[in-house]
Amino acid sequence: MRRKTKLIHGGILGDEHTGAVSVPIYQVSTYKQEKIGVHKGYEYSRTGNPTRFALEELIKDLEEGVRGFAFGSGMAAIHAVFSLFSHGDHVLLTDDVYGGTYRITSKVLNRAGIESTFVDTTNLEAVEKEIRPETKALFVETPTNPLLKVTDLKAASEFAKRHGLLLIVDNTFSTPYWQTPLTLGADIVVHSATKYIGGHSDVVAGLAVVNSEKLADELHFIQNATGAILGPQDSWLLIRGIKTLGLRMEAVEKNARAISAFLTDHPAVKKVYYPGLPSHPQHELAARQAGGFGGMISFDAGSAAKAEEVLSKVNYFSLAESLGAVESLISVPARMTHASIPAERRAELGITDGLIRISVGIEDQEDLIEDLKSALE
């Protein structure tokens, strides 16, 4: 099955009982048992729900894994995956990882004795220096947020195997339409499905896919034990969103390429970060490991004041956190998504006060470019 076909025909198709072509929303908490312990595969909806299962089968197929899991948010998915570790374990993470991932590891999981170190995963020699006897995993986000740094997943997976680490990849920015980390050797993929997978700014959700039965059993145990599951309505919305994931990602790609070129040529723009630009330091790697470069672009407007001015002038870019939806969004990471990262660390990473991040939507390219052009004047 090819990529676009799989978005429609992957997972579980419709409903066998009625012929409905859309998976029904099983709005139910419990299931009648014939005898004690004799049932049709479902006992209680925290443990399993048919609509959620249809979504979990679909994301499993898209990521080419062994089993999929749906959670109430991307952070809940990441929390569940980190719950595979125990007191005393240590995890290495990409240094400009999503702000919420930085927060949960450095302010929540540390209290349970799970330690983390943030390191530039584009440089595996630097990563190697941080390995300890108790290191259990390497958590990579690629491309990153907001600087769009790209980590070589094949090299990272060979590195992880050599050191006996699990490789966990946050695939939110690329989606399985462009990038399938498990096929490059990763062990676990996580998603904020709130972003491209849902795609319409109407649902908060998280997904995880694992590459072995052992990890599947462990993660299902944690999903059921901790209970941060996705409800049937939201599961259905994600299945619906996934049907057009390919069309949306292609449309976003076209717009993002044109906008990144426009920004590169604009005299008021100091620097543009987009993996699709030949000037991006990992452009060739990005082209090799993913089918597309995605719709996230960051650019430096020079100062906090200039950034604020641009944000106040745009019409088609909504000032909002989040990303990956049909509508274009604009934000200043230093003051919004990355405000939970201390200022000192932001400066180290290069997240300047003038840095603007845009999530390119599927509007007409000409309107988006004209909008940015007049805002930058």
Ligand SMILES: *Cc1c(COP(=O)(O)O)cnc(C)c1O
């Ligand atoms: C948004 C985001 C998350 C967190 O997901 P939520 O659905 O907001 O909980 C994790 N990783 C990345 C890369 C994200 O963009």
